[in-house]
Amino acid sequence: MLSVLLGAAGLAAVLCLWFPSVLTTPELREIYDMTLIRGLIKAGLLAAFLCGTASLLLKRRKALGLTGIGLAGLATLMGGSQVEVSTPVRASDHLGLDWFLLNLLILATVFVPLEHLFARLPAQRVFRKGWTTDLAHFGVSHLLVQATVLLTLVPAAVFFRWAVSPTLQSAIAGQPVLLQFAEILVIADLTQYTTHRLFHAVPWLWRFHQVHHSAQCLDWLAASRLHLVDIVVTRAVGFVPVYVLGFATGPTYAYLVFVSFQAILIHANVNFRFGPLRWVLATPQFHHWHHSAESEALDKNFAVHLPVIDLVFGTFHLPGNRWPARYGLEGDPVPENYARQLAYPFRPSAHPRSPAIRPATPNTPPNTAS
Numbered sequence: 021m022l023s024v025l026l027g028a029a030g031l032a033a034v035l036c037l038w039f040p041s042v043l044t045t046p047e048l049r050e051i052y053d054m055t056l057i058r059g060l061i062k063a064g065l066l067a068a069f070l071c072g073t074a075s076l077l078l079k080r081r082k083a084l085g086l087t088g089i090g091l092a093g094l095a096t097l098m099g100g101s102q103v104e105v106s107t108p109v110r111a112s113d114h115l116g117l118d119w120f121l122l123n124l125l126i127l128a129t130v131f132v133p134l135e136h137l138f139a140r141l142p143a144q145r146v147f148r149k150g151w152t153t154d155l156a157h158f159g160v161s162h163l164l165v166q167a168t169v170l171l172t173l174v175p176a177a178v179f180f181r182w183a184v185s186p187t188l189q190s191a192i193a194g195q196p197v198l199l200q201f202a203e204i205l206v207i208a209d210l211t212q213y214t215t216h217r218l219f220h221a222v223p224w225l226w227r228f229h230q231v232h233h234s235a236q237c238l239d240w241l242a243a244s245r246l247h248l249v250d251i252v253v254t255r256a257v258g259f260v261p262v263y264v265l266g267f268a269t270g271p272t273y274a275y276l277v278f279v280s281f282q283a284i285l286i287h288a289n290v291n292f293r294f295g296p297l298r299w300v301l302a303t304p305q306f307h308h309w310h311h312s313a314e315s316e317a318l319d320k321n322f323a324v325h326l327p328v329i330d331l332v333f334g335t336f337h338l339p340g341n342r343w344p345a346r347y348g349l350e351g352d353p354v355p356e357n358y359a360r361q362l363a364y365p366f367r368p369s370a371h372p373r374s375p376a377i378r379p380a381t382p383n384t385p386p387n388t389a390s
Contacts, residue, residue, distance in 0.1 A: 021147055023075055023088025026068035029121055031095040033061045036118050037103035041110050043117040045165065049109060060125070061101035068092035113166065120162035131240035131288055140291040140304070140343060148237045149356075150245075156358035158244035161251060168248075172255040176263040189266025200271035201278075204262060208275065209325040211258045213333070216322045219250065227365035228253075234354035234361070236347050238311055243287035247365065283324065287311075293341070302327055309337050312344035 036043045069092045075085030132146060161168065192200070219229040231247040262272060286307035294303045302325055310321040320337035323329040330336035354364055 021084060023068050023072035024084055024091065025088075026064050026071065027088040027091025027095070029124070030061055030065040030068055030100075031091050031098075032117055033057075033064070033121055034095045034098050034100060034103060036121070037061075037101075037105055038098070040105055041112045042114050044109075044114060045116050045119050046109075046111065046114070048118055048122070054105075058101040065092045065095055065100060115163045116165035117163060119165050120159055123162055124158065127240060127284060131284065135239055135289045138290045138292060140289055144237060144239065144289055148239070150235060150237060151241060153356055153358050153361065154235070154241040154245050157246060157361075158241060160248070160358070161244060161246070164248075168252060168255070171252045172259050173263075175256045176260045180260055180264055183264045184266070192265050193268040197268070197271050197274075200267050201274050203265075204267055204271060204275045205278075205325055207261050207265070208258055208279070209323055209329060211261055212254065212324045213322050213329050215254050215257050216324070217319075217335075219254075220319055220322070224365075225253075230349060230354050231361045231364065233311060233349055234352070234356075235311065236352075237289075238287050238308060238347055239289040240284045240287060243284045245361075247362065249365070279324070286324075298338070299327060301325060305343060306338055308344050308347075309339075311347045313346045313348050313350060314344060317344065 040049065068088050072085040072088035072092065075088070076082055079085060135146075192203075195203075219225045228247040228249045232245055232250060235242040235245050282302070286302050286304050288304055290304055292304060294301070297303070298306060302321075302323055306321055306327055309317045316339075317337050320335050321327070321330055322335055327336060327338070354361060
């Protein structure tokens with residue numbers, strides 16, 4: 021499997037070298053260290069070939085090994101890491117294939133070892149049930165980064181320009197950077213809490229959010245299981261107060277980096293408790309209860325960053341050191357396939373009701389693993 025993934029990633033990277041104007045992100049092209057990028061491509065293709073060879077020698081079934089070697093071989097025949105890029109690269113509409121590859125590389129390098137060393141569920145494999153569906157969600161959301169950013173930013177600029185006050189924006193942008201970061205954290209989470217709760221309470225919104233809650237195994241990749249409508253609406257609404265208030269670029273980018281990693285961490289299969297900090301910032305245990313299929317946790321822990329928001333609104337649930345015994349939705353109504361999940365909310369048979377008004381089910385014995 022590693023051979024196939026590395027071979028496919030290597031082939032995609034070589035395609036980025038061949039067609040940079042349509043497959044790569046302009047903002048990233050300006051900062052790439054091409055010596056490093058070419059070295060990573062070469063190392064990935066070599067690793068794909070070696071893993072594929074090992075698979076052929078050790079496994080009775082040869083399909084995956086041959087596929088990995090074939091992908092690495094095709095990428096090498098296309099020029100491998102030595103493909104020359106004609107510069108300057110012309111501006112055009114683009115897919116974020118490079119953005120997808122870099123994110124996958126960085127996040128897998130960070131979280132796969134963490135989940136191996138500090139697993140809450142040690143028996144859960146890296147390639148567990150549903151991982152291909154979650155990888156598809158991860159891929160599409162990153163490949164369509166230009167479209168999702170546009171759909172996120174434009175509504176605020178079009179519908180809330182009337183609310184912008186240059187005087188207020190200048191005062192806010194002139195505050196200390198750390199204060200601005202803290203303000204963004206609070207304002208963004210209040211907005212996300214409200215939007216998140218609406219996605220549970222409003223039947224037609226719940227149709228889309230069910231996709232996220234259909235994951236039966238939680239890890240770093242499960243964080244990407246989100247319907248595109250869910251992504252666009254949540255980000256567009258969340259951007260409105262940041263746009264209107266006019267926070268400076270530095271703290272805004274710092275928040276975006278922070279939320280990118282924290283949103284993945286709180287889904288990860290890790291047993292970190294974080295001590296007293298778990299009452300201040302959302303932790304994996306806190307958010308895992310939000311994904312629990314047990315009745316005691318339905319419609320709890322909506323906050324993404326600050327559990328105090330759930331405390332204030334009466335939706336906080338963190339029972340000692342216990343973790344959920346099971347995840348997902350009763351009856352597993354959402355199909356386990358990316359294309360079907362994309363179409364699911366539009367089907368007449370989609371479950372239109374939120375978890376709050378679904379029939380309660382008896383609790384199962386809690387998992388006391390810590």
